[in-house]
Amino acid sequence: xxxxxxxxxxxxxxxxxxxxxxxxxxxxxxxxxxxxxxxxxxxxxxxxxxxxxxxxxxxxxxxxxxxxxxxxxxxxxxxxxxxxxxxxxxxxxxxxxxxxxxxxxxxxxxxxxxxxxxxxxxxxxxxxxxxxxxxxxxxxxxxxxxxxxxxxxxxxxxxxxxxxxxxxxxxxxxxxxxxxxxxxxxxxxxxxxxxxxxxxxxxxxxxxxxxxxxxxxxxxxxxxxxxxxxxxxxxxxxxxxxxxxxxxxxxxxxxxxxxxxxxxxxxxxxxxxxxxxxxxxxxxxxxxxxxxx
Amino acid sequence: xxxxxxxxxxxxxxxxxxxxxxxxxxxxxxxxxxxxxxxxxxxxxxxxxxxxxxxxxxxxxxxxxxxxxxxxxxxxxxxxxxxxxxxxxxxxxxxxxxxxxxxxxxxxxxxxxxxxxxxxxxxxxxxxxxxxxxxxxxxxxxxxxxxxxxxxxxxxxxxxxxxxxxxxxxxxxxxxxxxxxxxxxxxxxxxxxxxxxxxxxxxxxxxxxxxxxxxxxxxxxxxxxxxxxxxxxxxxxxxxxxxxxxxxxxxxxxxxxxxxxxxxxxxxxxxxxxxxxxxxxxxxxxxxxxxxxxxxxxxxxxxxxxxxxxxxxxxxxxxxxxxxxxxxxxxxxxxxxxxxxxxxxxxxxxxxxxxxxxxxxxxxxxxxxxxxxxxxxxxxxxxxxxxxxxxxxxxxxxxxxxxxxxxxxxxxxxxxxxxxxxxxxxxxxxxxxxxxxxxxxxxxxxxxxxxxxxxxxxxxxxx
Numbered sequence: 097x098x099x100x101x102x103x104x105x106x107x108x109x110x111x112x113x114x115x116x117x118x119x120x121x122x123x124x125x126x127x128x129x130x131x132x133x134x135x136x137x138x139x140x141x142x143x144x145x146x147x148x149x150x151x152x153x154x155x156x157x158x159x160x161x162x163x164x165x166x167x168x169x170x171x172x173x174x175x176x177x178x179x180x181x182x183x184x185x186x187x188x189x190x191x192x193x194x195x196x197x198x199x200x201x202x203x204x205x206x207x208x209x210x211x212x213x214x215x216x217x218x219x220x221x222x223x224x225x226x227x228x229x230x231x232x233x234x235x236x237x238x239x240x241x242x243x244x245x246x247x248x249x250x251x252x253x254x255x256x257x258x259x260x261x262x263x264x265x266x267x268x269x270x271x272x273x274x275x276x277x278x279x280x281x282x283x284x285x286x287x288x289x290x291x292x293x294x295x296x297x298x299x300x301x302x303x304x305x306x307x308x309x310x311x312x313x314x315x316x317x318x319x320x321x322x323x324x325x326x327x328x329x330x331x332x333x334x335x336x337x338x339x340x341x342x343x344x345x346x347x348x349x350x351x352x353x354x355x356x357x358x359x360x361x362x363x364x365x366x367x368x369x370x371x372x373x374x375x376x377x378x379x380x381x382x383x384x385x386x387x388x389x
Numbered sequence: 390x391x392x393x394x395x396x397x398x399x400x401x402x403x404x405x406x407x408x409x410x411x412x413x414x415x416x417x418x419x420x421x422x423x424x425x426x427x428x429x430x431x432x433x434x435x436x437x438x439x440x441x442x443x444x445x446x447x448x449x450x451x452x453x454x455x456x457x458x459x460x461x462x463x464x465x466x467x468x469x470x471x472x473x474x475x476x477x478x479x480x481x482x483x484x485x486x487x488x489x490x491x492x493x494x495x496x497x498x499x500x501x502x503x504x505x506x507x508x509x510x511x512x513x514x515x516x517x518x519x520x521x522x523x524x525x526x527x528x529x530x531x532x533x534x535x536x537x538x539x540x541x542x543x544x545x546x547x548x549x550x551x552x553x554x555x556x557x558x559x560x561x562x563x564x565x566x567x568x569x570x571x572x573x574x575x576x577x578x579x580x581x582x583x584x585x586x587x588x589x590x591x592x593x594x595x596x597x598x599x600x601x602x603x604x605x606x607x608x609x610x611x612x613x614x615x616x617x618x619x620x621x622x623x624x625x626x627x628x629x630x631x632x633x634x635x636x637x638x639x640x641x642x643x644x645x646x647x648x649x650x651x652x653x654x655x656x657x658x659x660x661x662x663x664x665x666x667x668x669x670x671x672x673x674x675x676x677x678x679x680x681x682x683x684x685x686x687x688x689x690x691x692x693x694x695x696x697x698x699x700x701x702x703x704x705x706x707x708x709x710x711x712x713x714x715x716x717x718x719x720x721x722x723x724x725x726x727x728x729x730x731x732x733x734x735x736x737x738x739x740x741x742x743x744x745x746x747x748x749x750x751x752x753x754x755x756x757x758x759x760x761x762x763x764x765x766x767x768x769x770x771x772x773x774x775x776x777x778x779x780x781x782x783x784x785x786x787x788x789x790x791x792x793x794x795x796x797x798x799x800x801x802x803x804x805x806x807x808x809x810x811x812x813x814x815x816x817x818x819x820x821x822x823x824x825x826x827x828x829x830x831x832x833x834x835x836x837x838x839x840x841x842x843x844x845x846x847x848x849x850x851x852x
Binding site for chain 2: 271287290300302303304305306307308309310311312313314315316317318319320321322324325326327328329330331332333
């Protein structure tokens with residue numbers, strides 16, 4: 097499409113000198129540039145690049161789907177722009193997933209994030225959403241399912257730095273077998289970020305006999321003029337009564353567990369706007385729940 | 390700074406200092422030997438203190454939490470003995486000390502329904518009055534120094550078992566220099582239906598207060614202990630570092646209520662912990678209003694099946710104050726439950742932090758825990774943080790955590806003012822409603838005092 101740039105960083109640096117300097121000094125990776133008013137509705141799907149720099153000019157739109165595990169992204173979302181970022185991570189060949197993502201939002205921009213973590217290894221993910229200007233909005237949704245002896249470590253930061261900003265996070269995780277999870281979700285609201293609306297919810301379902309979870313939802317609030325600032329977290333297991341009911345209707349243990357798990361995650365799956373990706377996510381989740389069950 | 394405080398602080402009176410004995414400033418082996426010698430303690434306690442001192446030296450200051458850089462361990466008197474011997478009735482107590490207590494309203498309180506008043510003035514208890522009926526039931530309620538003399542075996546068996554000196558730097562400090570505090574033993578099946586209470590005060594400039602409280606509730610007993618603090622104003626920083634150890638045996642129930650209103654220059658660094666055994670209940674009810682910096686995380690270790698922990702707290706942070714308070718509950722065994730409710734209010738650039746831990750161990754199946762933290766921020770200069778840690782090692786549990794931050798609603802204020810309340814009263818009423826779930830857990834006169842203190846805090850800032 098007109099003016100859209102998608103190049104390696106090295107090439108971009110040669111072709112468009114001066115454009116990258118403000119954002120990164122890195123040379124290895126991919127550069128995506130969406131000019132003003134350009135709306136890319138088709139998902140941009142990639143599978144393997146270590147680092148991606150996304151620059152979105154005012155009122156542009158981009159859907160970016162990465163199926164790479166160790167994805168590192170820095171995205172600068174211009175005024176009124178809309179980034180829809182999905183990271184579907186599964187069947188990793190790496191032994192270690194280390195992912196660093198930062199999103200910087202300008203005035204009235206929107207950043208929708210979705211993370212699916214089914215990776216069969218150790219996952220470490222740091223996500224930062226920085227709401228720099230008025231009316232910026234970020235919705236973060238995530239699902240993780242761990243089995244075997246997988247480990248997962250999450251740190252998500254929702255940073256409100258300007259008035260009338262909104263951030264909203266809902267995460268659901270299922271821990272099977274001997275897995276361990278650590279989920280640290282942090283909301284910071286600076287003094288100037290009046291009328292902010294910050295929400296964070298983290299629900300964990302423990303299925304494994306030896307699974308464990310640490311959840312640490314942190315709030316740091318330096319301002320009293322807020323629309324809302326709330327976080328909630330729950331940890332629990334499947335309700336015996338529900339399981340009993342389903343079994344009394346002729347379902348097997350396995351099948352019942354799978355249905356309940358999907359029901360638990362459904363709220364988040366439903367939120368995915370792209371129909372094709374929604375089906376893909378559902379398929380991946382079903383596959384993951386099938387194994388060893 | 391000091392002027393500002395003293396005009397706002399209603400209990401900021403002080404008596405001229407008149408002490409029998411005072412160690413020299415700062416901490417050293419000699420000072421500890423001297424304290425031990427002054428108290429004519431048994432050898433094992435002297436050794437306990439010296440060991441704790443070594444631990445204190447070896448431990449670094451906490452690297453997290455509030456700023457403690459204003460704290461100078463060399464500028465503190467670690468032991469002050471105000472009067473030669475303990476008074477047994479109100480009349481025996483020197484009149485200037487009596488005056489201080491009267492200003493705090495203790496005699497009236499006693500007249501009403503207090504079982505025993507164990508008033509700690511400076512580092513030594515000066516007044517003990519335990520009602521005869523409890524003595525008959527075999528309840529022991531004395532200051533800890535007396536307990537070492539009269540019940541050495543009991544004290545030696547339990548002291549340092551719940552909070553060992555190795556636990557943290559300030560527990561080590563307390564173990565080295567402790568003085569005073571309460572020792573309570575409630576025998577099997579005894580129900581103490583009237584709260585026992587002690588008032589603590591700091592008086593001499595730079596006097597640290599290092600009381601050590603040990604409570605043992607034997608099987609099936611019940612006890613409500615109240616600890617309240619108000620302290621006069623001084624310009625240089627004071628340190629309050631107490632240790633409270635509680636053992637709640639099978640089927641017993643202990644409630645420990647605190648109203649903390651140290652003056653705004655006191656570092657309040659306290660370690661409070663309880664062990665709860667089978668089917669017992671441990672409740673901490675905590676009101677934090679004063680001090681410059683508070684670090685206080687009352688905790689309950691649930692060691693017996695079916696044990697239950699309740700943590701209820703209010704924190705109020707005004708100008709120059711940082712309340713870093715919260716609680717810890719550790720579930721080690723099956724079918725234990727806990728409930729944590731924290732309410733905090735920040736104003737005039739005050740800083741509140743809720744810092745909590747819930748641990749559910751691998752063996753603690755069927756355990757339940759719910760945590761709720763609510764915060765009111767009254768102006769744009771104040772701050773509130775929440776740091777809840779939840780560690781779950783068992784799948785068969787239920788845990789929930791909720792936190793919210795808000796300000797006083799415009800509509801609420803508008804409604805109250807349209808009913809004829811002025812701004813301060815309207816604000817105070819909303820705040821009273823906000824903290825009501827906790828104040829109602831205090832005995833009536835404490836709830837009244839708490840509400841009054843909050844109103845005093847609000848005056849002069851709003852409106």
